[in-house]
Amino acid sequence: MKRIPEAEELMDQQDQALAYAEADFSASNTLFIELFEALHPGEFGGTALDLGCGPADIPIRFARRYPGAKIDALDGARAMLDLAQAAIDGNGMAQRIHLHCQHLPAAGLAQEYDALLSNSLLHHLNNPLDLWNTIEDCARPGATVLVMDLLRPESPRQVDELVAEYASDAPEVLRRDFQASLYAAYTLEEVRGQLAATSLQGLEVAQVSDRHLAVRGRLGGAP
Numbered sequence: 001m002k003r004i005p006e007a008e009e010l011m012d013q014q015d016q017a018l019a020y021a022e023a024d025f026s027a028s029n030t031l032f033i034e035l036f037e038a039l040h041p042g043e044f045g046g047t048a049l050d051l052g053c054g055p056a057d058i059p060i061r062f063a064r065r066y067p068g069a070k071i072d073a074l075d076g077a078r079a080m081l082d083l084a085q086a087a088i089d090g091n092g093m094a095q096r097i098h099l100h101c102q103h104l105p106a107a108g109l110a111q112e113y114d115a116l117l118s119n120s121l122l123h124h125l126n127n128p129l130d131l132w133n134t135i136e137d138c139a140r141p142g143a144t145v146l147v148m149d150l151l152r153p154e155s156p157r158q159v160d161e162l163v164a165e166y167a168s169d170a171p172e173v174l175r176r177d178f179q180a181s182l183y184a185a186y187t188l189e190e191v192r193g194q195l196a197a198t199s200l201q202g203l204e205v206a207q208v209s210d211r212h213l214a215v216r217g218r219l220g221g222a223p
């Protein structure tokens, strides 16, 4: 099935951001943390950068699971970041999670992070290298990378089935977002092709649920 890009990269409409923040993504966000735990079963006391953090549910879950971690979280949508800051403050995490309003490709993120995280951003990007090049620029040698996203179904019928299974009770704005996201998602082959143009080509690219793919592993260099 042909990819149909998202109409807008950013989720900067207040109603759209609020509907997203109020939705229950616990299944996929739990999966994200479990995938990172498989890479870091013990402690992780380094610095992490979450790209396209949205309402910051993943940084908050990450901070709870890894009490020694410090997290920078970036999104280009001010509407999302306002909700993210409220969630961070409400969870008493303001000392450990810092938000940055930046549009990828981001300039000036020179810090070398120990972990590069991103969930559900890749399919928003018309140029996926905006994500992969940012990861290359911000990762220290040996850093852990975990990028999870939707996987484009093979047919419109499969899209309808996934929307019916996972979003039938959701508000209309979220159902439309989910459907558009499935059409905009990349395939495993496309992601492998994107990575082939970068130094990240050693990362594993695999399907990790009926609707998700993950790109994960450690970068070459010192552990």
Ligand SMILES: C[S@@+](CC[C@H](N)C(=O)[O-])C[C@H]1O[C@@H](n2cnc3c(N)ncnc32)[C@H](O)[C@@H]1O
Pocket (backbone or CB within 6 Å): 009, 010, 011, 012, 025, 051, 052, 053, 054, 055, 056, 057, 058, 074, 075, 076, 077, 080, 102, 103, 104, 105, 118, 119, 120, 121, 124, 125, 130
């Ligand atoms: C589907 S949400 C995912 C949010 C969060 N990672 C999660 O898993 O709940 C995608 C987020 O990426 C942000 N985004 C999309 N394109 C972006 C870009 N080029 N630069 C920065 N943020 C972007 C959107 O504003 C939105 O908040």
